[in-house]
Amino acid sequence: LQNLVTVVSSPLRFSLKEDAPLWSPAAPPTPAAPLAPTQKTLENLQSEVEDCCKITRGAVDIITKRGESLSRLEEHSIDLEEGVSVVNMYG
DSSP states (O other), rough: OOOHHHHHSOOOOSSSSSSSOOOOOOOOOOOOOOOOHHHHHHHHHHHHHHHHHHHHHHEEEHHHHOOOOHHHHTTTTOHHHHHHHHHHHHH
16 A cells, blocks of 8 residues: 555656647548559459459359359359350350
């Protein structure tokens, strides 16, 4: 208890300036400048699109090799417009 009393009775120091307001209304949000797409971002996006196309083509290949029709794709709610042309390409 004696230690507690010494801590409390010792002068507290604040780093706040005397004239600084303790509370100020929030500044209106400044509109963020649109970020210019960097080359890295475009490369990432391109590789993601390519990956999706590979997955799409792979799935369509498997389905067509198994002799299943496109209605099977529609049953699974997969929207593959590009996949349709891939299927037609592979006949």
